[in-house]
Amino acid sequence: MTPTEVMPWPAVSVCHTKVKFEVECMSEQLLKMVDHVVGILDKVESALDKVNAMTIKVEAILDKVETPNGHGAGVPNSPPVPSGMAWTCFTELRGAIITAAHRLIIKESLESYTALETPDRDWLAHSYFNCIKTAVRQSGAVTQFLPLQVNGVSDVTATRTYNSEIKNVAKHVRERLHLLLLTRIYDPKNPVIHGAVPNLKALVHRIAIKLGQNGDHSDINTVWASTSELARCRFAYLRREAVRIYQVGRGSSSIWAAVDRQLNELRARGHDFTASFYNIIYDDDRSAFDGQNVFQDITQNLSFQLPFEHDVMAGVAAAQEDEMEQ
Numbered sequence: 001m002t003p004t005e006v007m008p009w010p011a012v013s014v015c016h017t018k019v020k021f022e023v024e025c026m027s028e029q030l031l032k033m034v035d036h037v038v039g040i041l042d043k044v045e046s047a048l049d050k051v052n053a054m055t056i057k058v059e060a061i062l063d064k065v066e067t068p069n070g071h072g073a074g075v076p077n078s079p080p081v082p083s084g085m086a087w088t089c090f091t092e093l094r095g096a097i098i099t100a101a102h103r104l105i106i107k108e109s110l111e112s113y114t115a116l117e118t119p120d121r122d123w124l125a126h127s128y129f130n131c132i133k134t135a136v137r138q139s140g141a142v143t144q145f146l147p148l149q150v151n152g153v154s155d156v157t158a159t160r161t162y163n164s165e166i167k168n169v170a171k172h173v174r175e176r177l178h179l180l181l182l183t184r185i186y187d188p189k190n191p192v193i194h195g196a197v198p199n200l201k202a203l204v205h206r207i208a209i210k211l212g213q214n215g216d217h218s219d220i221n222t223v224w225a226s227t228s229e230l231a232r233c234r235f236a237y238l239r240r241e242a243v244r245i246y247q248v249g250r251g252s253s254s255i256w257a258a259v260d261r262q263l264n265e266l267r268a269r270g271h272d273f274t275a276s277f278y279n280i281i282y283d284d285d286r287s288a289f290d291g292q293n294v295f296q297d298i299t300q301n302l303s304f305q306l307p308f309e310h311d312v313m314a315g316v317a318a319a320q321e322d323e324m325e326q
Helices: 014-066 091-104 128-139 156-181 200-210 220-225 229-247 252-269 271-288 309-325
Strands: none
Touching (some): 091 128, 128 156, 156 200, 200 271, 271 309
16 A cells, blocks of 8 residues: 555654554563552452451351340341342442443553463463453452452352353443444444545544543544554554455454454564554555545555565564664
8 A cells, every 4th residue: 555644643663663562561561560469469358358257157156145036235137148149240340340341442452352361371461351350350449249259269150140241241342342443334224334434543533432431522633642652553453454354244253353363473473573563554544544535435446454474574674774773
């Protein structure tokens, strides 16, 4: 594609993007340290839960000893909790899950959108699912609604129900993002599409509003300025993948499986390759979607296949030459 300078933002250089990825790597290391601390706090909370449970049992025994009929002097009885009652997701907890899911789906640091581990069975600490779960746990306001832990172990059935709730919310939010990425390209409610495909700046603004991260009247330039270069590149890639899969007639589930595979490939290839890949994707998006053309006209001259290996490696070589000249 031949870039056309029609959009009010600068191109992202490979070197600059590489530096951003190195900073992101340091941030991820810090996040992993935070996750470790959170794990320790979880164990402390579990110990406190155990102490509280023992205290309740002792108080119940004392009540029976002091008043055999089961009624303590001047102390009202607490309503019994049925031991066989199944755990349910309270409205407050569900609201926290939904809020976290909408906020995190647009984060460029996500390692995956559906997968919990890599094809090599390595755990993805920053998968979409795990990030939602961590955010809810760290919020503090709804911890009392989480499945109770006994001796550091959560109830299996309750945890399975809780995890299913997170996965269901995540699925719906992914579907919303998928349709937003296809703005003016595909609409399941309207087979006839009118209007030009938005440029990346307008698309990011629309996504931020529709996912509740900015108000309806938020300024487009302010939203764009607050969006990191890595996030812009990630949005450009997600749109590229959504359009590519749409053209071959596959559904929403296919895009996220493809994205997860590509993100895993980029991690394996390293920062230089990833920076070059994103740089090509970003420039192609600027060239293809200038905010002036309808999708039918765009597809007459362009293919939305992912960048070829030799093109990405050429970008890596060019970046290395730039570094040597500096």
